[in-house]
Amino acid sequence: MDIVKVNIKTAGYMANKPIIKNVALNIGYGELIGLIGPNGAGKSTIIKAIMGLLPENDSIVEFGGSYKNYSYIPEQPVLYEGLTLWEHLEFAASVYEIDQLEFLNKTEGLLKLFRLTHVRHNMPTTFSKGMQQKVMLILGFLLSPSLYIIDEPFIGLDPIGIKDFLSLIQQARNQGTGVLMSTHSLDTAEKICTSFVLINDGTILAKGNLQEIREQSQLINGSLFDCFIELLEKTL
């Protein structure tokens, strides 16, 4: 059984102007699906369609456990003016109804992992871009859902932040959590993803594991980057 089956017939922002057409993908337990594609291809729009956040959306999104149980980590930090990092965490915990002991354990571990313990009483609106990205990751990882939806996590994170993020993802996957992650970091994606969905102009250009992507691009030993370029150049 999959965690979620997604079938987007059409989706977009305005009536009769679909941005996404015929995108189907499934995410299974423990899988990490890389959603890749050029700027403006429609990755974020697919994510919004899955979450039901688009005004125009002819999609079927079926969660295996029958209820929506996911955590979304956006590309652009969403932070509240006037709240400290700790207050952001407490606010999230009350919205998610996380048990106090679990909250304290988790936040301690996450703050330490991302090296933000010393600034927990400061305002994240004054943090650097990478520190703000880490705050969004901590907020996302406070929950233990069956699916993480992560929009471009790598931009702005330093190498240690990337390593720490990857270890969290790996731990979650070991427990069966699925991940859908959009990214332009193809070298990292190639190493960590179980399969890929390559989007171009709102539709699927190629899909499958690295071997299948190689076959579809006819680059038998190609890197994900080479296959991506090859497949895209064929569309020009």
Ligand SMILES: Nc1ncnc2c1ncn2[C@@H]1O[C@H](COP(=O)(O)OP(=O)(O)OP(=O)(O)O)[C@@H](O)[C@H]1O
């Ligand atoms: N709020 C919006 N209203 C109207 N059109 C939008 C909106 N957001 C995105 N679009 C359009 O939808 C298309 C796909 O954009 P989307 O943000 O999904 O691309 P993306 O693949 O995530 O790109 P990037 O890699 O640059 O983040 C683009 O043509 C964009 O102009």
